[in-house]
Amino acid sequence: MNELADTGRAQNAQVEVKNLVKHFTQGGGFLRRNPRVVRAVDGVWLSIEHKRTLGLVGESGCGKTTIGRCILRLIEPTSGEIYFEGTDVLGLSGRRLRKIRRNMQMIFQNPFSSLDPRMSVLSIVGEPLQTHTSLSHSDVRDRVVELLEQVGMSGEHIYRYPHEFSGGQLQRIAVARALALNPRFLVLDEPTAALDVSVQAQVIAQLMQLQRELELTYLFISHNLTLVHYISDTIAVTYLGKIMEYADADEIFDNPLHPYTQALLSATPSLDREFRQRRLILSGGVADPANPPPGCVFHPRCPRATDICSQQEPQLVDAGDGHMVACHL
Amino acid sequence: MDQPLVTVRDLRLQFRTYAGIVHALNGIDLEIHEHDMLGLVGETGCGKSMTGVSILGLVPRGGEIVSGSIVFRGEELLGKPESYMQTIRGAKIAMVFQDPSASLNPLFTIGQQLETVMRRHQRADKSQMRDRALELLKVVELPDPARILKTYPHELSGGMKQRASIAIALSCGADLLIADEPTTDLDVTVQAQILDLLRRLRETQGVAILMITHDLAVVAETCQRVAVLYAGQVVESGPVDEVLFEAKHPYTRALLEASPKRSSRGQPLQAIPGTVPSGLHPLEGCAFSPRCPHAMEICGQAPPRISVAPSHTVYCFLYADSEER
Numbered sequence: 001m002n003e004l005a006d007t008g009r010a011q012n013a014q015v016e017v018k019n020l021v022k023h024f025t026q027g028g029g030f031l032r033r034n035p036r037v038v039r040a041v042d043g044v045w046l047s048i049e050h051k052r053t054l055g056l057v058g059e060s061g062c063g064k065t066t067i068g069r070c071i072l073r074l075i076e077p078t079s080g081e082i083y084f085e086g087t088d089v090l091g092l093s094g095r096r097l098r099k100i101r102r103n104m105q106m107i108f109q110n111p112f113s114s115l116d117p118r119m120s121v122l123s124i125v126g127e128p129l130q131t132h133t134s135l136s137h138s139d140v141r142d143r144v145v146e147l148l149e150q151v152g153m154s155g156e157h158i159y160r161y162p163h164e165f166s167g168g169q170l171q172r173i174a175v176a177r178a179l180a181l182n183p184r185f186l187v188l189d190e191p192t193a194a195l196d197v198s199v200q201a202q203v204i205a206q207l208m209q210l211q212r213e214l215e216l217t218y219l220f221i222s223h224n225l226t227l228v229h230y231i232s233d234t235i236a237v238t239y240l241g242k243i244m245e246y247a248d249a250d251e252i253f254d255n256p257l258h259p260y261t262q263a264l265l266s267a268t269p270s271l272d273r274e275f276r277q278r279r280l281i282l283s284g285g286v287a288d289p290a291n292p293p294p295g296c297v298f299h300p301r302c303p304r305a306t307d308i309c310s311q312q313e314p315q316l317v318d319a320g321d322g323h324m325v326a327c328h329l
Numbered sequence: 330m331d332q333p334l335v336t337v338r339d340l341r342l343q344f345r346t347y348a349g350i351v352h353a354l355n356g357i358d359l360e361i362h363e364h365d366m367l368g369l370v371g372e373t374g375c376g377k378s379m380t381g382v383s384i385l386g387l388v389p390r391g392g393e394i395v396s397g398s399i400v401f402r403g404e405e406l407l408g409k410p411e412s413y414m415q416t417i418r419g420a421k422i423a424m425v426f427q428d429p430s431a432s433l434n435p436l437f438t439i440g441q442q443l444e445t446v447m448r449r450h451q452r453a454d455k456s457q458m459r460d461r462a463l464e465l466l467k468v469v470e471l472p473d474p475a476r477i478l479k480t481y482p483h484e485l486s487g488g489m490k491q492r493a494s495i496a497i498a499l500s501c502g503a504d505l506l507i508a509d510e511p512t513t514d515l516d517v518t519v520q521a522q523i524l525d526l527l528r529r530l531r532e533t534q535g536v537a538i539l540m541i542t543h544d545l546a547v548v549a550e551t552c553q554r555v556a557v558l559y560a561g562q563v564v565e566s567g568p569v570d571e572v573l574f575e576a577k578h579p580y581t582r583a584l585l586e587a588s589p590k591r592s593s594r595g596q597p598l599q600a601i602p603g604t605v606p607s608g609l610h611p612l613e614g615c616a617f618s619p620r621c622p623h624a625m626e627i628c629g630q631a632p633p634r635i636s637v638a639p640s641h642t643v644y645c646f647l648y649a650d651s652e653e654r
Contacts, residue, residue: 059516166604196372196543201587202600223517226546230589230598253591267521269546271573272591281525282518285486 013047013083014217015071015185020044020080022066022241026290038290040066041077042241045316048185048234053211053218055232055249057225057264059286063241064221068187071219072104073097084185102132105178109190111170115162121148121173122158128180147176152206168199172206179210185217192227204231225268229253237261240289240297243316247323257325260298296328304329332403333360334505334537335384340397342379342388342561351608353379353392355561355616358634361505366531366538368548368569371558372584374605377541380558381507384539385422386414402504420450423498427510429490433482439466439493440478443500450501465496468534470526488519492526499534506530509541524551545588549573554640557581560606560616567641577643580617615645623647 022041041063048054056064070077073089082089084100092100108114115124125147126140135143145155151172162170171191178186188207192200208231211218222228228235228249235252237245237260245258256262266280282301287293293300299309308328316326342354354376361367369377382388384399386406399406401422406414426432434442443462447453453461459478466474469492482490491511498506508527512520528551531538540552548555549569556566557580565578576582586599603620606612615621618628625646632644 059518197545197584198372198587198601201589201598204589205598205600208597224589225517226591227589229591230594249594263518267518269520269524269544269550270591271546271549271585271588281521283522285488285519286516 012049014050014085015046015048015219016081016083017044017046017067017071018081018083020046020067020070020082021078022063022070022075023078036290039241039292040289041070042292044080044238044241044243046236046243046246048217048219050184050217051211051215052233053220053231055228055235056219056221056238057223057228057235058238059223059264061240061286061289062238063289064223064238065189066241067238068106068189068219068221072101072106072187074106098132102128102181103183104185104187105181105183106187106189107171107174107178107191110194111167111174112162112194114174115170115177117162120159120161124162124173125158125177125180128177132181143180144176147179148173150179150210151176152202166199167195168202171195171203175203175206175210179214182214183216185219187219187221189221190223191220193222193224200227207231225264226270237264240287240292242297243324243326244298245323245325245327246316247325251321251323255323257319257323257329258298258327259302259304259329263301263303296326334363334365334402335359335361335539336398336400337380337384338398338400340380340383340399341395342376342383342392343395344392346391349609352611353561353608354383355612356397357558357561358563359556359566361537361539362554363504363537364531364535365554366528366540366552368552368555369539369541369558370543370545370548370555370584372543372605374608375558376561377543377558378509379561381424381509381539381541384505384507385418385424386411387418416450419446419498419503420501421503422505422507423501423503425491425495425498425506425508425511427513429487429494429514430482432494433490433497435482438479438481439485439496442493443478443497446497446500461500462496465500466493468499468530469493469496471496486519487515488522491515491523495523495526495530499530499536503536505537505539507539507541510543511540512547513542513544520547527551545573545584557584560612561608562612562616563644564617565641565643565645567638567643571638571641577637577641577648578617578645579621579623579647583620 020041021043024038024040026036044067058064069075071082122144125144129135129140129143144158148155153172192203220231232249235249236243239260245261256265263280263282284301295310295312296314299305314326314328316324319325337357337359340354340357344351344353357380371377440462444458447458462478463474466477471477471492512523527538530536552569555569555572556563559580565572565581576585583601587601601620606616614629615632618624627646632646633649634642634644635648636642637648
């Protein structure tokens with residue numbers, strides 16, 4: 001499994017995740033017997049190069065969001081290692097953690113709930129500046145206006161409140177807030193899932209432009225395979241807290257090796273004429289992460305499963321040119 | 330062409346609110362043919378769902394259909410008393426909602442909920458109803474139907490719940506199924522299962538389906554015909570292959586260019602400038618003209634209905650000269 005770290009792509013990694021595990025414990029009564037352990041993330045290896053976008057795709061409950069939050073230490077991982085520009089993020093605490101967090105920011109799925117309705121745009125976008133810098137009030141205001149203009153909004157909006165904006169505008173405000181401290185790495189957790197396609201196009205175009213101008217590194221989390229392909233350089237396909245396949249974005253689409261990736265691709269409705277019609281429909285739904293199947297977690301739904309799949313867990317191996325896949329086939 | 334199953338003409342729906350009258354539907358024209366799957370697409374607030382509930386006579390409080398007609402099997406539905414609509418609803422026209430956890434009653438088993446609908450519309454004894462219920466669960470491809478009959482909604486997964494609600498909708502042999510975003514809350518692999526099921530039901534059960542969705546790709550893969558809505562009006566309608574791959578109306582084109590496609594990687598997505606007009610102001614002329622790159626002076630007038638192909642209509646002045654003059 002260490003091969004991922006050894007491949008060429010890991011050379012100038014800005015963000016590196018090694019064997020990340022996050023188990024949530026649920027219930028068990030007050031005597032805490034038999035607590036249910038949900039294996040949200042179960043041994044994930046990732047690396048993201050500077051100025052690149054890694055797309056993380058998978059169905060609900062496969063641990064996409066948990067991975068993103070663990071990297072920023074918004075939730076504490078159970079075990080594993082996370083490196084940001086070579087620094088071990090999990091070894092930090094207090095002031096040094098706060099300092100490194102300035103460089104990593106997150107944009108959430110639903111701007112209606114990630115922005116406080118009682119705060120003005122000035123205080124929303126200015127809050128990180130007040131927390132992390134000693135800028136004066138007027139300097140904060142100037143910077144907020146500058147940030148709003150950077151995301152394609154007018155500086156006049158600073159005294160307005162979230163309810164006065166549309167979903168697309170709110171998501172731009174969330175982007176402005178994330179950019180306030182000049183971060184180098186952004187976790188984008190389904191940033192357009194709550195938006196209409198025409199608005200999604202605006203937000204995606206804006207994010208790609210900002211990435212070029214500000215030399216940002218993105219972790220783009222989404223269930224929408226077409227969108228992930230559009231924005232990402234590399235794609236990691238996750239299923240039940242594990243990486244199933246990890247390769248260049250075009251490679252994943254043109255030459256998917258894992259049966260789950262193949263199924264996901266054929267299940268995704270497409271507007272491209274040439275890619276319609278071929279269908280591989282899986283039976284059932286995603287298994288319970290508290291009680292994952294033995295062996296390969298995907299084998300109960302896999303159309304090509306053999307005996308070994310239910311007994312032994314496949315390792316993520318290089319199938320050539322850095323195309324990693326966890327499958328016995 | 331034969332008589333359509335449902336013909337909607339110039340449907341106008343308004344809501345009274347504190348802010349004023351909201352013009353939700355501004356003259357919808359639709360035809361749904363027997364055994365056809367018609368996609369109704371558009372962005373949030375364009376009136377997709379309102380069109381669906383208007384056909385069922387379930388306009389929410391505060392809403393009023395001010396003009397238009399809805400003809401089902403040659404019979405005008407608008408203005409019919411509620412007691413009459415109750416004999417249509419569920420029996421002739423049924424609905425599948427977006428969120429099956431909200432549309433199924435958590436306090437009753439799937440079997441009880443199926444029987445409630447059947448008892449309302451059909452005369453049958455207990456064992457006949459049970460047989461029919463088992464058969465319906467088989468039709469929607471639920472495994473172990475006898476067990477499912479006794480389960481409560483919370484015991485089923487999202488995809489299974491949606492299958493159960495489709496079974497309830499089909500229970501009285503409806504001719505038209507209105508599916509309002511039936512797969513929006515589901516994972517892609519489960520969405521593929523449900524879409525596949527709907528496609529097969531159309532073929533095997535001969536039911537016509539009105540598929541309401543915001544996802545053009547879903548329409549491209551499931552429907553035969555599509556109507557594109559903008560600000561409470563149909564802007565373009567016709568066979569899926571023509572409308573989605575040879576789009577005529579500037580809005581349909583803009584929507585397609587804003588959607589990420591596999592082939593569009595590396596090319597910028599085209600955002601549509603401006604925003605959707607507020608429903609508070611009555612429309613004058615083409616609703617899309619303020620955002621349209623091809624807008625002309627004449628667009629201030631109501632756009633003409635133009636047939637660009639035998640069953641492909643577009644409401645736009647751009648195509649007027651070929652036919653009108």
